Amino acid sequence: EPEVTQTPSHQVTQMGQEVILRCVPISNHLYFYWYRQILGQKVEFLVSFYNNEISEKSEIFDDQFSVERPDGSNFTLKIRSTKLEDSAMYFCASSMDSLSNTGELFFGEGSRLTVL
């Protein structure tokens, strides 16, 4: 059964460093997402991506964040200058259809980012 895969599973970085989290969505899916979950808190939406552009983003997704689909298979999340409060589990997800058309989100296992 196809799955969303994420790398790395865990990354430790120093504050101020750039981080790139990578995701390979399910191959025939058209919509891609990043969510994050700070330890003990809710799963929060960051950004959705469709047709090679951002379709929605939350207030969390500020200028320090960017997403890219560089080669038709990978979907990356970049944090330019990490802050302590960026420490979280980052989940990539994909869907074949939009949520408003009852598309189901398929999640990856997550990338745990620890900023020291």
Next chain:
Amino acid sequence: AQRVTQPEKLLSVFKGAPVELKCNYSYSGSPELFWYVQYSRQRLQLLLRHISRESIKGFTADLNKGETSFHLKKPFAQEEDSAMYYCALNSNNAGNMLTFGGGTRLMVKP
């Protein structure tokens, strides 16, 4: 602004007992509600959505617009139901953004 509230962080029941995981939402329009589940060491996955009106693994959930609730129920809990359960809402206006509740950990004891 849309919000999803799951008032219980932990719900512990014995095997065979009925289960009800509470979910309340606030949204002025016509919401789409979902339940996602995360079993131990597994990824977050869809359990059910209100528009499909189906029972998955014995679980059902009814959207009550008057009470703005979408509680998840199962008449007889099984040990394998132990997991983290998240209620989520997609507002039509927001398109592709799910708003999650804080989650409820269900523990089913033998």
